[in-house]
């Protein structure tokens with residue numbers, strides 16, 4: 457009896473399932489003019505990070521289940537997608553990176569490297585690459601970014617960036633980089649196998665004081681004529697400040713901003729980005745009566761949560777203590793992934809327009825604690841960023857925010873296919889979908905050419 461059950465379970469695990477194109481969204485979405493969105497698979501187990509392998513299979517971390525692969529195919533004359541289980545392991549939390557036969561995933565406490573075969577969509581053997589990640593905090597998803605410089609594709613230049621979240625919503629221990637909390641570290645993968653695992657604190661400190669570094673990206677183009685090195689962009693989920701003394705419910709409904717941080721330029725590594733003491737103003741007039749002290753300040757201004765009298769607004773205004781964000785997002789957006797659009801080898805009428813080349817796209821999972829709800833979509837961040845408060849228009853969003861969270865899309869992972877379409881995972885609606893150019897897209901006239909302003913590092 458038991459063995460029969462095991463066999464049934466194994467069969468279910470190994471069996472490929474097929475879903476034809478055309479399933480409806482659980483809740484309707486709207487797209488920006490000229491774009492269209494389509495479900496490609498339904499009823500997943502909390503899909504989080506996604507990545508294409510070199511055979512155009514879309515690999516997905518299904519949190520609580522493992523890693524699955526989605527392959528475009530036809531069955532009985534219908535075109536659709538086939539799902540197979542690659543790794544069965546409920547410990548994977550969020551992130552996935554794939555590079556040839558190297559498949560990286562993170563659990564709450566470690567980063568693992570699997571040997572992966574994209575032809576068979578199977579793995580053989582795994583190694584722990586990084587261990588000792590803080591696994592006991594509120595946020596145990598550890599974002600990953602594998603960076604291989606395009607100019608010198610030598611193995612020695614490959615870096616794996618890994619993020620860690622806070623112990624608590626507002627975590628005073630994160631002031632000390634040695635806490636290992638709320639920071640990003642880089643691990644050189646020059647000699648795989650020889651000195652693994654590397655411990656979390658042995659990684660090079662890239663940035664700290666970033667509450668939950670949820671997603672990373674490095675643009676393909678250099679940031680400015682003066683700086684030949686690429687910069688690392690890091691999404692930060694701002695703290696909920698509902699319980700911090702001094703702020704009214706009306707104020708915290710629209711503050712603080714979520715942030716896009718940038719690590720770039722001389723002396724950029726290992727700097728503090730403000731958490732837990734300093735944060736970013738989104739709406740200065742959210743409560744002119746209860747919190748009038750912010751009314752005269754601009755959106756994007758840095759302010760103190762006054763957790764410590766010495767770390768006040770003036771302290772937060774100094775870049776040596778707190779590097780300000782490169783861009784602010786609407787409070788409670790919950791940005792989780794960022795991808796730059798680099799037009800691929802294949803171009804078709806459904807590819808994103810080339811005018812969007814080198815622009816970024818950011819998933820906003822959305823927050824339950826704002827009235828009315830916000831997020832529940834994917835935004836377009838035009839590059840270069842010309843102002844830290846420039847607008848980030850939605851390219852796809854839940855059609856009726858008043859019904860969210862409900863069964864609304866809650867975008868998490870993003871990945872561009874070779875043919876320039878944007879794939880998106882939505883965890884609580886359990887969907888994978890794609891956003892592509894529709895037949896009515898019209899190309900906007902080109903804007904002025906501007907260079908990226910980024911925080912000027914101070915001598916240290």
Ligand SMILES: *[C@@H]1O[C@H](CO)[C@@H](O)[C@H](O)[C@H]1NC(C)=O
Nearest residue numbers: 475476479480497498499500
């Ligand atoms: C997803 O699961 C629900 C409930 O089992 C089912 O009604 C629905 O048809 C499934 N969706 C697809 C596209 O298979």
